[in-house]
Amino acid sequence: MIELGLHCMNGLRLGDEPSRLERIAKLVTDPRWHAKFKLINVAHLPNTPPEPVFTGTVAAADLPEAARKALFSGAVDDVQFGVSRTASTDTARLFVKTGRYPNERSWGSSRLRLSDHDGDRIAAPWVELQHDLVDAIGARHGVIIAAPTHDLMRIETWLSNISLEGRPLHPRPEEISSYAVNKAKLGDAYLRAPRWGTYLAPEHLEKIGGRAKVIASVEPAVVRDVGPLVYFQLTEHVSDALSPSTEVKRARFEQLVAALLPPREQS
Amino acid sequence: MRRFWVCAVLVVCVVSVARRVPADDDSDRDSLLREIDDNVGRIADRMNGYDSNSPSYADDAISYANNVKDLVDKLDRVKGSDSHANDVVSRYPGYVDQFRQAAQYLRRAKDFQFKSKEIFDRCQADEADLQQFVRSYTGRPETMDEGLEKLPDKARDYGRKGNDAYDKLREYDRPMQDAASFARFSVSNDRWSDVSSRFSDSQQRILEFFRTNYERAEITCKRLALGEKHPDVDKALDDMRRYTGDAKQTVTQLKHDYNEWLRSVRKLREFTANDRDEIRDAMCKAGYYELDKRVNEVADRWASQISSSYGTILGQSDRLMSRATDDKLKKFKGSAQVREGLGWNRENLEKLKNYELAGSNNPKIRTKLEYGKKRHDEIESSICSGSNYAELEISSSYCSNSIRPGSGCRADCVQVASTCMVIEIKPNNDGAKEEGDRQRAAYADGLNRWYQGNKDELFSKYPNLKQCERDNKLQVDSRLETYDFCPSASEVQSMESELKDTSADVSESAE
Numbered sequence: 001m002i003e004l005g006l007h008c009m010n011g012l013r014l015g016d017e018p019s020r021l022e023r024i025a026k027l028v029t030d031p032r033w034h035a036k037f038k039l040i041n042v043a044h045l046p047n048t049p050p051e052p053v054f055t056g057t058v059a060a061a062d063l064p065e066a067a068r069k070a071l072f073s074g075a076v077d078d079v080q081f082g083v084s085r086t087a088s089t090d091t092a093r094l095f096v097k098t099g100r101y102p103n104e105r106s107w108g109s110s111r112l113r114l115s116d117h118d119g120d121r122i123a124a125p126w127v128e129l130q131h132d133l134v135d136a137i138g139a140r141h142g143v144i145i146a147a148p149t150h151d152l153m154r155i156e157t158w159l160s161n162i163s164l165e166g167r168p169l170h171p172r173p174e175e176i177s178s179y180a181v182n183k184a185k186l187g188d189a190y191l192r193a194p195r196w197g198t199y200l201a202p203e204h205l206e207k208i209g210g211r212a213k214v215i216a217s218v219e220p221a222v223v224r225d226v227g228p229l230v231y232f233q234l235t236e237h238v239s240d241a242l243s244p245s246t247e248v249k250r251a252r253f254e255q256l257v258a259a260l261l262p263p264r265e266q267s
Numbered sequence: 268m269r270r271f272w273v274c275a276v277l278v279v280c281v282v283s284v285a286r287r288v289p290a291d292d293d294s295d296r297d298s299l300l301r302e303i304d305d306n307v308g309r310i311a312d313r314m315n316g317y318d319s320n321s322p323s324y325a326d327d328a329i330s331y332a333n334n335v336k337d338l339v340d341k342l343d344r345v346k347g348s349d350s351h352a353n354d355v356v357s358r359y360p361g362y363v364d365q366f367r368q369a370a371q372y373l374r375r376a377k378d379f380q381f382k383s384k385e386i387f388d389r390c391q392a393d394e395a396d397l398q399q400f401v402r403s404y405t406g407r408p409e410t411m412d413e414g415l416e417k418l419p420d421k422a423r424d425y426g427r428k429g430n431d432a433y434d435k436l437r438e439y440d441r442p443m444q445d446a447a448s449f450a451r452f453s454v455s456n457d458r459w460s461d462v463s464s465r466f467s468d469s470q471q472r473i474l475e476f477f478r479t480n481y482e483r484a485e486i487t488c489k490r491l492a493l494g495e496k497h498p499d500v501d502k503a504l505d506d507m508r509r510y511t512g513d514a515k516q517t518v519t520q521l522k523h524d525y526n527e528w529l530r531s532v533r534k535l536r537e538f539t540a541n542d543r544d545e546i547r548d549a550m551c552k553a554g555y556y557e558l559d560k561r562v563n564e565v566a567d568r569w570a571s572q573i574s575s576s577y578g579t580i581l582g583q584s585d586r587l588m589s590r591a592t593d594d595k596l597k598k599f600k601g602s603a604q605v606r607e608g609l610g611w612n613r614e615n616l617e618k619l620k621n622y623e624l625a626g627s628n629n630p631k632i633r634t635k636l637e638y639g640k641k642r643h644d645e646i647e648s649s650i651c652s653g654s655n656y657a658e659l660e661i662s663s664s665y666c667s668n669s670i671r672p673g674s675g676c677r678a679d680c681v682q683v684a685s686t687c688m689v690i691e692i693k694p695n696n697d698g699a700k701e702e703g704d705r706q707r708a709a710y711a712d713g714l715n716r717w718y719q720g721n722k723d724e725l726f727s728k729y730p731n732l733k734q735c736e737r738d739n740k741l742q743v744d745s746r747l748e749t750y751d752f753c754p755s756a757s758e759v760q761s762m763e764s765e766l767k768d769t770s771a772d773v774s775e776s777a778e
Contacts, residue, residue: 041669041705043669043705043709044667046455046663046664046666046667046716047455050667050672053672078669080705085698086552087697101712101716103719151700154704158704158708160704160707160744160745160746160747161744161746161747162700162746162749163746163747163749164695164749164750164751165749165750177686180711180743180744181744
């Protein structure tokens, strides 16, 4: 089993960007999710009336309007779209922080559980969909993570560690903590360490020597522009994402951006 | 001359009093503001966990609110131009009125909190008594005629009791819903924010306790209210009507009837196997806040299924036993096998009474659920001692809880060091971790927002958090601390009676 997840950050304040909200609302029903969202959970801004609220499942026909209602409400701090409450059938998620709270930026995350037999076929259009999402949010940075467990994906997309009976589940909990503590500066002064897919803004690329240097040192399989960002993907297929040779490429990429990583926290 | 001195002394006195007034006002004002704040804090304390405390705590809280009002009246006289004092004078009387009204409704809701549980317990006890009757009539052929006559009456008696109980239950429902819906208090300023979040939390728990037991009572009392149509009574009457006493008093017939009985026993056991998987599923997947409800639902359904034939099956076993010990048959090998089989299986059935039939009152299930809560508390006290903050409440001006809307933001623990670590403690399952992810993110954001919005207020309430301040920023991280709760298949099996396998059929060949 492998899970793919997106975490993109330092986006625009979506409350002021109705055309972007419209684009995101349309993406909610995009077939490239390879799943149909049925659940909507919203967090409301403090001191606002707790509206709208979505209870139970949302019928497919009502989803476009419900998604618009959730995203456009001025009282909504963040929205999460889900497929099922049952873990085994909960295959996809989309989370959008609207950035409506004063002095905060929007960010987004999503995930997709892939089956072993046709992961590559499903992953390719899903990655394209994430590019559209990153662009709609106006993110300045992002990563696409490939993880072997759901817990690791939770940690990577929420930037928050999980311990089980006192043992951290992430191999580098201090790295995750460094992102959590510097969340507001990610995509600005700091970057996340690269993952299977990595979005970089021109100013960050410039600081690490430019696109050509990344291509020469890391040898990514995919390099393409996504709006103002450049997207690097280490292997063409997700089925190779967790292989040792991919980890070697990732480590080289991490060395390249080392100066832009936040200081490590002791967890 | 004397008049001159009297006047001079008076002038000096007046001047000195006039000079002293502002100083006295300042100190009176400060002391009144402190007292007001303390009293609001006492209100919050009284509302903390009100669902499990004495109803009179609401009266105490109202009386503290009255103190606040009196103190605000006094403050009005010395408020001067102090902006905070003016703010308190203008806003607090409204808060007090709002609180007093809401607290009276909460007190009323509290009066109803345990009513549904009382009714559930009563119906469950009546159900057990009814089954005893079913067994006693079906078990003895000599009383079957009497049983056929009396069991419907008995069942109707219990039906009336079930009906009355169900009517009573519904009678409680409306005023409970009204009280709970009017018992709302939401003010996000100063320490009133603590009052609001604790008030909402208690309101939700009181209502939840009532609703959960309402649903359980509804199922149990409604089944009892079926009277002679109660499935177990129906089965028993059918069984007695079909019993003619003409069964051939042969050992072959005895063995045949015994094997038939075993089939009913096996069916009863099948229910427990299916529900065992569902209980495990609920314990391994449900979120922390829905766990009890989901487990209870399965356990109650479990009990309901077993109840539908329990008394009759036991009665039939009594009857088979008396045939197998009859002078004419007891000498046969087959009769001995039947007696042995009945003993073996009846022991199992008797055990069901202690666990499965108790439904959500099953002591082993209760113990497991309590274990989860205990584990949560143990972890909280082990990681959250000293200068750390357990159950840290974040002002509702800066945080809202999307998992339990209206109940405020309360982090299980905030560990204080150079970074403040917000920790949520959850059982290790997807549902609970999902809740935890949303909560910890909201709480970490809430602390940052509070710091940005009013750091003096934040630090006055939680002074140790100053340690996490760096470069005009609060350094906040968050973590989910999980514990193993999902029971193994064998652990769930241990929540049932320790049942032996149902014995095999006896051979029906002639002896």
